[in-house]
Amino acid sequence: MKNNKLNIADLDIILNKLIGTHFKNIIFQPTKGVLENNIMVINFLNEATQYTLSVGCFVRVRKQNNIMLTSSDEFFQKNLAPLNVEKSDTLLQENLKNVNQELLNSTVGSINITPVADLHIQMDCGVILDILPDCLGQNYEHYRFFDNHAGNHYIVYNYNKVICCKCC
Numbered sequence: 001m002k003n004n005k006l007n008i009a010d011l012d013i014i015l016n017k018l019i020g021t022h023f024k025n026i027i028f029q030p031t032k033g034v035l036e037n038n039i040m041v042i043n044f045l046n047e048a049t050q051y052t053l054s055v056g057c058f059v060r061v062r063k064q065n066n067i068m069l070t071s072s073d074e075f076f077q078k079n080l081a082p083l084n085v086e087k088s089d090t091l092l093q094e095n096l097k098n099v100n101q102e103l104l105n106s107t108v109g110s111i112n113i114t115p116v117a118d119l120h121i122q123m124d125c126g127v128i129l130d131i132l133p134d135c136l137g138q139n140y141e142h143y144r145f146f147d148n149h150a151g152n153h154y155i156v157y158n159y160n161k162v163i164c165c166k167c168c
Contacts, residue, residue: 006154006165012113014154015145019111021046023103023130027136028074029054032095040071042129045109049149053119060130061099068102068127069095103127106131115154117142119165127149136161 001046006014031038042053061069073092103123112120119131132140139157146153156165 004052004167006167008113008115008117008163008165009164011117011145011154011156012111013104014147015111015113017046017120018044018051018108018121019149021051021108023106024050025100026069026096026103026129028096038071038074049147051148052144052146054144054146055131055142058130058132058134061127062130063094063102063125063127069099093112099127115163119143130131133158133163 001116021044023054024045026040026042027039029039032084033084038061039083040055041054041057042055044051055071057071059069059071060067069092070115071092076091076102077092078089078091102107103125106123106125106127110122110123112122114120119128119129121129121131131143133156135142139159141155142163143156144153145156153168154165156168158164
């Protein structure tokens with residue numbers, strides 16, 4: 001299955017491996033000088049297997065009608081004012097701490113993926129993780145799913161304004 005193009009239905013089947021896994025953590029990974037954008041890394045565990053989403057597009061975490069975190073929080077201070085200096089004490093750091101605490105001991109209840117690869121992960125505690133491709137740049141990589149048990153990873157990217165997937 002390596003280097004094969006996949007459709008969204010294939011990706012949906014693959015991502016359903018997350019159902020029943022336990023949330024491990026969500027972390028912010030600065031990539032200055034390595035990648036175009038910073039990424040969010042979301043880890044899940046199922047027995048001895050770890051699954052990872054490495055996300056370079058927009059991330060939103062919500063519960064009911066409350067937004068708990070977005071990837072844009074890195075650009076704001078804790079008091080919600082825009083950052084005007086080097087990032088040191090951001091809203092994102094505070095929100096990551098709170099989300100990790102809220103999701104402690106939770107499991108994935110369901111997965112929904114849309115035709116444009118928006119990924120919605122419903123946790124059993126009512127929290128929803130939204131991963132939303134947000135860029136039309138040629139070959140722009142939106143997110144990767146690492147299946148550490150199978151040794152595969154899957155890339156969701158943009159090509160000629162169409163969302164594509166491939167196994168690597």
